[in-house]
Ligand SMILES: NC(=O)N[C@@H](O)C(=O)O
């Protein structure tokens with residue numbers, strides 16, 4: 372793979388599809404492992420606390436505030452729904468820190484990602500859909516589409532990195548390649 376000074380999409384490799392229709396797959400820890408963490412109680416290590424009144428699902432994501440004098444930010448994103456199929460015109464990454472999204476209202480959301488690195492191949496894009504009881508934590512530098520819900524307005528707790536320095540790179544798909552994401556029928 373070429374090393375590119377500024378991040379960009381590589382043109383489709385010879386023989387690669389000129390258009391990619393992705394059907395979002397159910398999000399699982401295993402399938403998402405290359406991109407970060409799935410934040411969910413299912414299949415998670417837990418222990419009773421508070422005299423048994425509470426269950427702690429422990430250490431679900433690696434929050435990475437990156438180098439230097441950065442710090443962890445806790446935010447709320449209120450977002451409007453997109454129509455489907457979702458045209459993927461761009462992806463972004465946060466080179467200085469991780470970014471986590473946890474729905475406050477049980478909303479399902481689309482997770483469109485590509486592996487970290489300065490060269491992104493269209494065919495490496497993956498699409499997932501959450502089950503309403505899951506959040507995600509994008510590891511530092513992982514390419515992802517900005518937050519996408521498809522049913523109704525939704526609110527998320529977002530945990531990411533605050534501090535000096537540019538922390539959002541964007542890359543845009545070449546016009547020759549159309550990527551769209553839909554949900555399974
Ligand atoms: N811009 C911003 O903070 N949001 C994006 O990073 C996103 O992933 O939604």
Ligand code: NI
Pocket residue numbers: 463465470515517
């Ligand atoms: Ni982001």
